[in-house]
Amino acid sequence: MADDGRTETLARRAHPRDPVAILLRDVPAGGRVRVQDAPDGAETLQAREAIPRGHKIALRDLPAGTALRKHGEIIGETTRAIPAGAHVHVHNLASRRARAEPAHLSTSTPGDPS
Amino acid sequence: MTATFRGFRRADGRVGVRNHVLVLSLTGLTGPIAARAARDLDGVVVAGTPYGSSHMGLDRIVHERVLRGLACHPNCAATVLVSGNPKHARSFAEDLARVPGRPVHVLTLNDHGEDSTALARAIETTARGLVDTAARNARNPFGAGALTVAIKDGRSDYSIGIAGNPVLGAVVDRLIDAGATVLFGETTEWIGAEHLLAVRAATPRVAEALYAAPAKREAWAVANGLDLLDNNPGPTNIAGGLSTIEEKALGGVIKTGTRPIQGVLETAATPPGPGLWAMDTPSYAPECLTSFAAAGAALILFTTGAGNPAASLLAPTLKISARQGAPGIDVDVSACLEAGAEIGVMADRVTDRLMAVASGAPALCETLGLGQEAMPRHGPTL
Numbered sequence: 001m002a003d004d005g006r007t008e009t010l011a012r013r014a015h016p017r018d019p020v021a022i023l024l025r026d027v028p029a030g031g032r033v034r035v036q037d038a039p040d041g042a043e044t045l046q047a048r049e050a051i052p053r054g055h056k057i058a059l060r061d062l063p064a065g066t067a068l069r070k071h072g073e074i075i076g077e078t079t080r081a082i083p084a085g086a087h088v089h090v091h092n093l094a095s096r097r098a099r100a101e102p103a104h105l106s107t108s109t110p111g112d113p114s
Numbered sequence: 115m116t117a118t119f120r121g122f123r124r125a126d127g128r129v130g131v132r133n134h135v136l137v138l139s140l141t142g143l144t145g146p147i148a149a150r151a152a153r154d155l156d157g158v159v160v161a162g163t164p165y166g167s168s169h170m171g172l173d174r175i176v177h178e179r180v181l182r183g184l185a186c187h188p189n190c191a192a193t194v195l196v197s198g199n200p201k202h203a204r205s206f207a208e209d210l211a212r213v214p215g216r217p218v219h220v221l222t223l224n225d226h227g228e229d230s231t232a233l234a235r236a237i238e239t240t241a242r243g244l245v246d247t248a249a250r251n252a253r254n255p256f257g258a259g260a261l262t263v264a265i266k267d268g269r270s271d272y273s274i275g276i277a278g279n280p281v282l283g284a285v286v287d288r289l290i291d292a293g294a295t296v297l298f299g300e301t302t303e304w305i306g307a308e309h310l311l312a313v314r315a316a317t318p319r320v321a322e323a324l325y326a327a328p329a330k331r332e333a334w335a336v337a338n339g340l341d342l343l344d345n346n347p348g349p350t351n352i353a354g355g356l357s358t359i360e361e362k363a364l365g366g367v368i369k370t371g372t373r374p375i376q377g378v379l380e381t382a383a384t385p386p387g388p389g390l391w392a393m394d395t396p397s398y399a400p401e402c403l404t405s406f407a408a409a410g411a412a413l414i415l416f417t418t419g420a421g422n423p424a425a426s427l428l429a430p431t432l433k434i435s436a437r438q439g440a441p442g443i444d445v446d447v448s449a450c451l452e453a454g455a456e457i458g459v460m461a462d463r464v465t466d467r468l469m470a471v472a473s474g475a476p477a478l479c480e481t482l483g484l485g486q487e488a489m490p491r492h493g494p495t496l
Contacts, residue, residue: 014280052353055272070364071364073364075358076358098359
C-alpha cells in the first residue's frame with residue numbers, strides 16, 4: 001500500500017526514555033509513525049524501511065556499540081550505527097547474554113551470571 | 115481499586131473465594147472412578163494424580179506436596195480422598211486432620227472389595243452429603259490483603275511486553291501494597307533478566323536463589339542435550355519482534371511489578387507470609403498453575419496475546435489481553451494500545467474484575483469448564 005503522506009502508524013515506547021518504540025501496526029517504507037505515548041502526541045518520524053507490527057523502530061540515531069534500552073533496561077548492544085526511523089532487530093542488535101559457544105562446551109559453572 | 119471482597123474463612127486462617135467439595139484421587143488407579151462418580155455433581159470438583167508409586171526423589175516429594183496443597187486448598191470446604199493405597203491414604207488424612215475444621219473422608223478401592231462401581235457410589239453419596247454441609251458456609255467481607263494471587267503469561271505476542279504485562283505489574287504492586295500474597299514462577303523465563311529480579315531481593319540469600327533456580331533448570335536442560343540460550347528467542351519470537359533473550363525475559367518479569375521479592379519457594383510450597391514470592395516452577399502452564407494452586411493461590415491472573423485456554427481447576431484463572439478480539443478473555447486491556455488509555459486505568463479494570471470473581475462472579479474458565487490440575491514432573495519413572 002503506497003503511503004499517501006497522511007496515513008499514520010502508531011508506535012509506543014515501553015518507557016518514556018527508551019530510544020526505540022514498538023510498532024502497533026505494520027508500517028511501509030517511508031510511512032509516517034506517530035509515537036503514541038509522547039506527552040503532547042506530537043512526536044512523529046518517518047520509517048526508513050518497512051517494519052512489521054511488534055517490531056522496534058529507532059527514534060533517534062544510535063551509534064554502533066550503544067547499550068539499547070527498552071522498559072528502561074538494557075536489552076542488548078547495537079552492532080552497527082542505526083539511523084532514526086530504521087528497524088532495530090536481530091540484524092543490528094546483539095544480546096549480551098547469549099552464549100558465544102554451545103552450552104555443553106562452555107566452561108562456566110551453573111550459577112555464574114554471565 | 116475495590117478494597118474488599120466476600121470470601122470464606124477456613125479453619126487454618128486462610129481465606130478462599132470458592133466453597134467446593136473436592137474429590138481428590140490420590141492414586142492414578144482411582145482417577146477415572148473419582149471423575150466418573152463426581153462429574154455431574156453441583157458444588158463438587160474432581161482432581162487427581164495420574165501417578166502413584168513409580169516416581170523417585172524430587173518427584174516423590176513434589177507429588178506429596180501438591181496433593182496435600184490441593185487437599186487443604188482454601189477454595190474447598192471439604193475433601194473426599196479416593197485411593198488404591200489405603201496405608202498412604204490414611205496417613206495422608208491423619209496429617210490433614212492436624213488442622214481441624216475441614217471434613218476429610220477417605221474412600222479406598224480396598225474398602226469396597228476392589229469394586230469400582232461400589233466405590234463410585236460411595237464417592238457420590240459422600241460428596242453429596244458434604245455439599246449439603248458446605249452450603250452452611252457464608253461469605254464474609256475481607257480486604258484484598260487476605261488474598262493469595264498467582265500470575266503467569268502464555269502464548270505471548272508483541273502486546274504482552276508493552277501492555278498486558280505492564281498492566282499486570284501495576285496490579286501486583288497494588289495487591290502487595292494492600293498486604294496480599296502474590297506468587298510468580300516459570301523459572302526458565304527468568305533467564306536473561308535474573309539481575310532485574312535479584313536487585314529487588316529482600317536479602318542477599320534471596321538474590322542468590324533467584325540466580326540459582328534458573329541455573330539449575332538450565333543444567334537439567336544441558337544434561338538432556340538442550341541449550342536454553344541457543345535459539346532463544348526462537349523463530350516465532352523473532353518473527354514477533356523479540357530480538358534478544360534479555361528483551362524476551364524483561365517482557366515477562368515486567369508482570370511481577372516493582373515491589374521486593376521475599377524469597378524463592380520450592381515447587382508448590384506454601385509461602386510463609388505475605389508479599390511477593392518467586393516460586394521455582396515448570397514453565398508449561400498446566401504444571402505451573404497447579405504448582406500455584408497447591409501453594410494456596412486462590413486466584414490466578416494470566417496475561418496472553420492471542421489467547422490461551424490454560425486454567426487451574428481450584429484457582430479461577432482470569433485471562434487478560436491487550437489484543438482486541440482475542441477469544442476467551444476476562445479483561446480486555448486493549449484500550450491502552452488502541453486508545454492511549456493509561457496503564458493505571460487498565461489496572462483498575464483488572465483489579466475490579468479480580469475482586470468480583472473473588473466474591474463469586476464466575477471467571478470464563480469456570481463457565482467454559484476448562485480448569486484442570488496437572489502434577490509437575492521432573493525426572494525418570496520406574
